[in-house]
Amino acid sequence: MIYDLVVVGSSFAGLACARAAALGGSRVLVVDKRPAAGSRLHTTGMIVKDAVDSIPWLRDVPGELVRRIEGVRLYAPNLRHVDLHAPGYYFWATDMPRLMQWMVGLVQAAGAEVRFGALFTSVAREREHDPWSVTLGSGETVLCHYVVGADGPHSRVAKALGLSQNRQFLFGVEHEYAQAELEPGYLHCFIDSELAPGYIGWGFAGVGVTQVGLARRVTPGSHQGRVDLAAFLRKTEGRVTPRGTPVSIRAGMIPCGGRLPRVARPGALLVGDAAGLVSPATAGGIHAALRVGEEAGVAVARYIAGKVPDPAAWLPHQYPSYRFKRALRALFEWTQGDWTYNWLLRTRAMRGICERIYFHTQGAPMLRGSAGQG
Incomplete structure (x- = not known):
């Protein structure tokens, strides 16, 4: 045949x-x-x-396989955060x-x-x-x-x-936890030039589990480098706080x-x-x-x-x-530094860029809460 x-x-x-x-x-x-x-x-x-x-x-995916997340909480390296929302926009955790x-x-x-x-x-x-x-x-x-x-x-x-x-790759590790403390309804994203050079850390309430991960750039010609998820969890305790040991672990290369x-x-x-x-x-x-x-x-x-x-x-x-997104990656790689992003996330222009990235919109969606102390 x-x-x-x-x-x-x-x-x-x-x-x-x-x-x-x-x-x-x-x-x-x-x-x-x-x-x-x-x-x-x-x-x-x-x-x-x-x-x-x-x-x-x-749209026929069974409801028990997905969970809606309607906002992004983006943290600067100093853990100050800004909450981003776009009217009607959401993500599916699956x-x-x-x-x-x-x-x-x-x-x-x-x-x-x-x-x-x-x-x-x-x-x-x-x-x-x-x-x-x-x-x-x-x-x-x-x-x-x-x-x-x-x-x-x-x-x-x-x-x-x-x-x-x-x-060109990122290397990421993600753990799933049966129990964790974090504010639901948000995709929590963390910028940190030491723990996540070239990318971010994240955490969110998924379907029956909380997913927490960290990824970093891979230098061409080298091994993927160390992803220190334990250090990330120590830094983010009180914002994303898992309980117990992970029920599942994922890791892999991400083309970028x-x-x-x-x-x-x-x-x-x-x-x-x-x-x-x-x-x-x-x-x-x-x-x-x-x-x-x-x-x-x-x-x-x-x-x-x-x-x-x-x-x-x-x-x-x-x-x-x-x-456009290749240009954004180049800009992020060029500017990524803890002091830089501690300052940039206080600016309206930077928040507008973040909204464009996360919500895939041409215009700026609604911003709720200009900044918060995490």
Whole structure:
């Protein structure tokens, strides 16, 4: 049997792509090296309102899998804070393992086949219009007309196809606690040039747990560096105060260089983290993963049906470029210092930039409470 599409990776991007292609009539196979849906996760799982508004099937997510967060409490290094709100805007904290299981169910209901414990090892073909031969770790070879790599920041598919690979990263660690003290309703974000150079620390009340994390830049050519979450918890005690030991720990690399230059070749595409579709400013990539993944699935199905040219030739031009957010990251890297941000967060201009980053708006949303002593 020859599949129309093989998707490598059951990420947000991979599952959105597989579902859309299957609904478009394509014979789809998803392969993933993980043992089950929702296992070995590396993402915080925060979904922005923009994604819920633009992707209709997200509105069917069971209510018990998500929790609304409607504000951001942003702390300067000296722990003074400013509260940011945008009218009608919210984030979804999610029960990530169960959400991913729910998404896999949607993909299977659409008619796609999903295989876990299936490690992608290589892909090749003789001529441009021949089927691809996708080889799995078991030695099995699967034939298909199209390949989509949705296999994360260190994409094996990208390497096998000679496409661009991520080179700029953050490294983050997140703990989940069954009990913690923090003010609910906020995504608590902490700037600290020593503990989180190049990024931030965070904490929020999720679905049945409190998630607390810290990430920092990775210097090119070096190891990820030390993420001192214990020091972060000591500093933030009284603002975000976990109780007991973590019930779950996540860690992983987060691409932060923006869209990669070469993410496609005839008959193949990269989507999600594999394509660098992660905001350099916020390190958020779920919205882009879902949107681009779905667009790729629709385009591949239409290509297989003979209705459009190969999406590898045109779809990457529609991927987000992140020009503004790359500039923000460069500015943050250049200016990050504790004294600088202790002062900057007292200014209206800086708060406006933060609102733009967190709430994805062109105009400045409402600011409640100019500043507070944490």
